[in-house]
Amino acid sequence: MIAYIIRRLLVAIPTILVLIIASFFLMHFAPGGPFTSERPLPPQVLANIEARYGLDQPLWKQLYDYLFNIIFHFDFGPSFKFKDRDVNDIIAQGFPISLTYGALSFLAASVVGISLGIAAAIRHNTWIDYVAVGLGIAAQALPNFIMGPILILTFTLWLGLLPGGGWNGGQWQYLIMPVIALSTSYMGSIARITRSSMLEVLNSNFIRTARAKGLPTRSVIWRHALKPTLLPVVSYLGPVFVYVLTGSVFVDIYFSTGGLGQAYVGSALSRDYAVLLGVTILYGTLTVVVNLLTDLAYAWFDPKIRY
Amino acid sequence: MFGSSQKSAQLAEEVTDFTAVQGRSLWQDARTRFVQNRAARTCVLILALIVAFTIFGPYFAQWNNEEIDWDIMGSAAERGMPSFATGHYFGVDDLGRDLYSRVIQATTTSLLVGLVGAAMALFVGTIYGIISGFVGGRADNIMMRIVDILMAIPTVLIIILLLVVAGRSFFMLFIALGAVSWLSMARIVRGQTLALKHREFIEAARASGVSEITIMYRHILPNLLGVVIVYASLLVPEMILAESFISFLGLGVSEPYTSLGSLISEGAGTMAYGTLWQLAFPLFFYVTIIITMFFIGDGLRDALDPKDR
Numbered sequence: 001m002i003a004y005i006i007r008r009l010l011v012a013i014p015t016i017l018v019l020i021i022a023s024f025f026l027m028h029f030a031p032g033g034p035f036t037s038e039r040p041l042p043p044q045v046l047a048n049i050e051a052r053y054g055l056d057q058p059l060w061k062q063l064y065d066y067l068f069n070i071i072f073h074f075d076f077g078p079s080f081k082f083k084d085r086d087v088n089d090i091i092a093q094g095f096p097i098s099l100t101y102g103a104l105s106f107l108a109a110s111v112v113g114i115s116l117g118i119a120a121a122i123r124h125n126t127w128i129d130y131v132a133v134g135l136g137i138a139a140q141a142l143p144n145f146i147m148g149p150i151l152i153l154t155f156t157l158w159l160g161l162l163p164g165g166g167w168n169g170g171q172w173q174y175l176i177m178p179v180i181a182l183s184t185s186y187m188g189s190i191a192r193i194t195r196s197s198m199l200e201v202l203n204s205n206f207i208r209t210a211r212a213k214g215l216p217t218r219s220v221i222w223r224h225a226l227k228p229t230l231l232p233v234v235s236y237l238g239p240v241f242v243y244v245l246t247g248s249v250f251v252d253i254y255f256s257t258g259g260l261g262q263a264y265v266g267s268a269l270s271r272d273y274a275v276l277l278g279v280t281i282l283y284g285t286l287t288v289v290v291n292l293l294t295d296l297a298y299a300w301f302d303p304k305i306r307y
Numbered sequence: 308m309f310g311s312s313q314k315s316a317q318l319a320e321e322v323t324d325f326t327a328v329q330g331r332s333l334w335q336d337a338r339t340r341f342v343q344n345r346a347a348r349t350c351v352l353i354l355a356l357i358v359a360f361t362i363f364g365p366y367f368a369q370w371n372n373e374e375i376d377w378d379i380m381g382s383a384a385e386r387g388m389p390s391f392a393t394g395h396y397f398g399v400d401d402l403g404r405d406l407y408s409r410v411i412q413a414t415t416t417s418l419l420v421g422l423v424g425a426a427m428a429l430f431v432g433t434i435y436g437i438i439s440g441f442v443g444g445r446a447d448n449i450m451m452r453i454v455d456i457l458m459a460i461p462t463v464l465i466i467i468l469l470l471v472v473a474g475r476s477f478f479m480l481f482i483a484l485g486a487v488s489w490l491s492m493a494r495i496v497r498g499q500t501l502a503l504k505h506r507e508f509i510e511a512a513r514a515s516g517v518s519e520i521t522i523m524y525r526h527i528l529p530n531l532l533g534v535v536i537v538y539a540s541l542l543v544p545e546m547i548l549a550e551s552f553i554s555f556l557g558l559g560v561s562e563p564y565t566s567l568g569s570l571i572s573e574g575a576g577t578m579a580y581g582t583l584w585q586l587a588f589p590l591f592f593y594v595t596i597i598i599t600m601f602f603i604g605d606g607l608r609d610a611l612d613p614k615d616r
Contacts, residue, residue: 015452015455015456015459016459018456019456019459022456023468026468026472027468027472137598137601140597140601141593141594141598141601142594143548143551143552143568143571143593145551145552145555145571145572145575146571146572146575146590148575149575149576149578150575150578153578243462246462249556250552250555250556253556264467265467265556268467268468268471269471271471276468280468284459287458287459291459
C-alpha cells in the first residue's frame with residue numbers, strides 16, 4: 001500500500017510538471033496579451049511594462065523562472081491586471097470560499113443522492129422508487145446554472161427569506177442557495193448510479209444467502225449490500241468533487257460569493273495569464289490528488305483490489 | 308416392403324426439407340430489445356419530432372431570427388407575449404427578436420453540438436484506444452500517460468482555455484468539446500481492446516495470416532462497437548450541457564446565432580421582469596432533449612450490453 005502511494009506520487013509529479021509546461025506554452029502562443037488595448041501603448045512604455053514582468057526574456061528563460069519560483073518559493077508571480085496583487089493573494093482569497101461551499105455541496109450531493117438511490121432500490125417499483133427516479137432525472141436535466149436564478153427568484157424576491165448574494169464570512173444564510181444550486185445535478189446522477197448498482201447487488205447470490213440464513217433486512221443492507229453498492233459510486237464521486245470545485249464559476253457569478261471561479265473567468269477574458277495559469281495548475285494538482293484518493297478509497301471498499 | 312402412405316410421404320418430406328436455421332446477429336437481437344423498450348421507443352419518437360420541428364419549423368415562421376420587431380422592442384413585458392396575432396408564436400425577447408425563430412436556431416445548434424461532440428469522441432477516442440490497447444507495451448504506456456495528463460485538467464477549464472486562446476467560433480467550439488470528450492472514450496476502448504486481444508478468435512485470425520491492421524478493424528472494432536455506441540449516446544447530453552455552460556459564460560456561439568444554453572441564461576436573467584416565456588420555451592426544448600437522450604442511451608445500453616444492467 002505505502003509503496004503504491006509512493007509510486008503514484010512519483011508519477012503525479014511529472015504529470016503536474018507537463019501540465020504546467022503545456023498550459024504555459026498554450027497561453028504564450030495565444031494572440032493578444034494582457035497589455036493590448038484599443039489605444040496602443042507607446043513602444044517605450046510597453047517595453048518597460050514587459051521588462052517589469054520579465055516578458056522581454058526569451059521564452060525558455062521565462063518558463064525556467066516561472067517553474068523555479070513555484071518550486072522553491074511557492075510563488076506564482078504577479079497578476080498582470082491587478083497592479084498591487086499577485087496570484088498567490090488572489091488564490092488565497094478565493095480558494096477558501098470555493099472550497100467551503102464546494103465541500104458542502106459535495107457532502108449534500110453524496111449524502112442525499114446515495115440515500116435517495118438506496119431508498120429507491122430497496123423499495124423497487126413502488127411509488128418511492130418512481131419519485132426518486134423522477135427527481136433524479138429532473139435534477140440531472142435541469143442545468144445547475146438555471147437553478148441559480150430560480151432560487152433567487154423564489155427565496156429572495158418572492159419569499160424574502162434569504163439574502164440574494166454575497167458571502168459575509170460564510171454565514172449559513174449565504175450558503176444555502178449556492179449549495180443547493182451547485183449540488184442538485186450531481187445529486188441526481190449519484191442517486192441514479194446508486195440505485196442501479198444497489199439493484200444489481202441485491203440480486204446477487206451472497207445477498208440471497210444472507211437472507212436465507214435469516215438476517216433481518218436492515219443488517220443485510222447495512223452489513224452486506226452497502227459496500228459493494230458504493231464501489232461504482234465512489235469512482236464517480238472523485239470527478240464530482242473536482243466538478244463541484246470548478247463549477248463554482250457560475251455560483252460566483254449568480255451569488256457574488258467571490259470564489260475562485262470568478263477570478264478564473266475574469267482572468268481568462270482579460271488575458272491575465274498569470275492568474276489563469278495559477279488557477280489551472282491549482283485545479284490540475286487537485287485533480288491528481290483526488291484521483292489518488294479515489295483509488296485508495298477503492299481498496300477500502302473492495303478488499304479484492306490489491307496494490 | 309414398406310407401404311407408402313400419405314402420412315409417411317409427408318413425414319419424409321418434412322425430414323428432408325431442411326432449411327438452415329436463420330442465425331440471429333447481435334444487431335438483430337439488439338434491435339428487437341431496443342424496440343421492445345417502450346420508454347426508449349417513445350423517446351426516439353419525441354426526438355424525431357423535435358428534429359422535424361427544426362427542419363420544417365422555419366417555413367411557418369413569420370419573422371427571421373435576425374429581424375427586430377421595432378414596434379415591440381423595449382416593451383416586451385407588456386406586448387411581447389406569445390401570440391398568433393403578431394406572428395410571434397413564442398413571444399419576443401427584450402430586443403424585439405422573434406423567439407420562435409431563435410428557439411429553432413438554438414435547438415439546431417445544440418443538437419449539432421451534441422452530435423458533433425459525441426462523433427468526435429467516437430472517432431478519435433476509438434482509434435486512439437484501439438491503437439493503444441492493441442499495440443501495447445511502451446507505446447500504450449506513453450499514450451495512456453498523455454490521456455492521464457489531459458484528464459487532470461478540469462474539462463471546463465480546457466474548453467474556456469481553448470476558446471479564449473483561439474477565439475470564439477462554431478468550429479473552435481466543436482474542437483474544444485471534442486478535445487475533452489475523447490479522453491474517457493479512449494480509456495474505455497483501450498480496456499475493451501486489452502480484454503479482446505488475447506481471445507482465441509484473434510489468435511485464429513493471426514494464425515491464418517491476417518494482417519495486424521485487418522485484425523484491428525475486422526475483428527476487434529466490431530466487438531467494441533456496442534460499448535462505444537452506448538457511451539457515445541450518453542455523451543450527447545453531456546456535450547449539450549457543456550455547451551450551455553460555456554454559452555452561459557458568454558463564450559459560446561456568437562450572435563445572431565444562439566444556442567439553447569444562451570437563450571436559457573438570457574431568459575433566466577429577464578425572468579424577474581415577468582417575461583417568463585423567454586425562459587419557458589428554450590427550457591422546454593432543452594429539458595426534453597436531455598431527458599430523451601438519457602432514455603435512449605439507457606435503452607441502447609440495455610439492448611447492446613445486456614449483462615451490464
